[in-house]
Amino acid sequence: MSRVLVLNSGSSSVKWRLYDGDDVLDRGAVARIGEPGGGPADHGTAIRGILTELDLTGLAAVGHRVVHGGRRFGEPVLIDDAVLTAIRELVPLAPLHNPANLAGIEVARAALPGVPQVAVFDTAFHTTLPESAATYAIDRATADRYGIRRYGFHGTSHAYVSRRTAELLGRPYADTNTITLHLGNGASAAAVAGGRSVATSMGMSPLEGLVMGTRSGDLDPAVIFHLRREGGLGVDEIDDLLNHRSGLYGLTGDNDMREVLARRADGDPAARLAFDVYCRRITSYVGAYYALLGRVDAVTFTAGVGEHTAELRTVALAGLERLGIAVDPERNAGSGDRVISPDGSEVAVFVIGTDEEREIARSAREVAGRR
Secondary structure (H helix, E strand, C coil): CCEEEEEEECCCCEEEEEEECCEEEEEEEECCCCCCCCCCCCHHHHHHHHHHHCCCCCEEEEEEEECCCCCCCCCCEECCHHHHHHHHHCHHHCCCCHHHHHHHHHHHHHHCCCCCEEEEECCHHHHHCCHHHHCCCCCHHHHHHHCCCCCCCCHHHHHHHHHHHHHHHCCCHHHCEEEEEEECCCEEEEEEECCEEEEECCCCCCCCCCCCCCCCCCCCCHHHHHHHHCCCCCHHHHHHHHHHCCHHHHHHCCCCHHHHHHHHHCCCHHHHHHHHHHHHHHHHHHHHHHHHHCCCCEEEEEHHHHHHCHHHHHHHHCCCHHHCCCCCHHHHCCCCCEECCCCCCCCEEEECCCCHHHHHHHHHHHHHHCC
């Protein structure tokens, strides 16, 4: 049997796909979970509804996206009580995501007690980071005690897209250096050398790095102290500010890049500034990762914003021509998986649709098959 159900839970959504081998039998998504006037009250309710509607006859495995695996989980694992406990212990490192992932696991285990459940971790792909990339320059004893280090996220997406980039280049994956840009409501960059993540923008949590829909990305830590001392904000208030009321939303009141672009086109100064801040951050990371890799074969855009926003791709890579990175306007305006750089470019630029669910299904099938 080769049927696999994938549950990909975000902080306020669930995407699901039912595969038979490589074929997608059914798919869907539930959005705005727990939001006032939105969808279901919580992830458990949403996933129970999904399972009720599907024909799960002959199911070989359920693959669950789990955002944070800490240092313990460097590869997908079969879920048992000990694994569930370990994921729960990692909630402080991903308080917006691991609880949603746990809800999906618990509901699926109860509803499908005879079906193997497999956890596929966002952080696993980044366990290849060198210590110089993963280590923050703070007191080592404190860092070790509280698990403070760079873990990185969106690993299944960066793995899939970097592998697909090598295929489109016609190069062996082990001999391809790629900068991958996963740009959605959450956003991250990764430098992938020969199939190994060697740098990534998200850190101990998904808050660090690029500007996102509602998250600030990179920020001087002193801002937090300043808000506490001068503004009297509590820790939970600051957490909410940086995770839910920052990024595009904090700068414009909209977390949807499509709305920001429409307002920018109408001359809205707040939208213009937000777009410029967003693109400048991407440009900085591409330049830095070029230096780290030494040789770059491709820069690849993926996820909702990365795949569908031609203007952003142009602006984010503007000024990098001396590094061999350029965008062809006609190709950039197209659709589907494609190269968007001019012929003969030293560095290829791609747009590739990510497929985290397919990557999770592949991993779940492999782990379940080893039982």
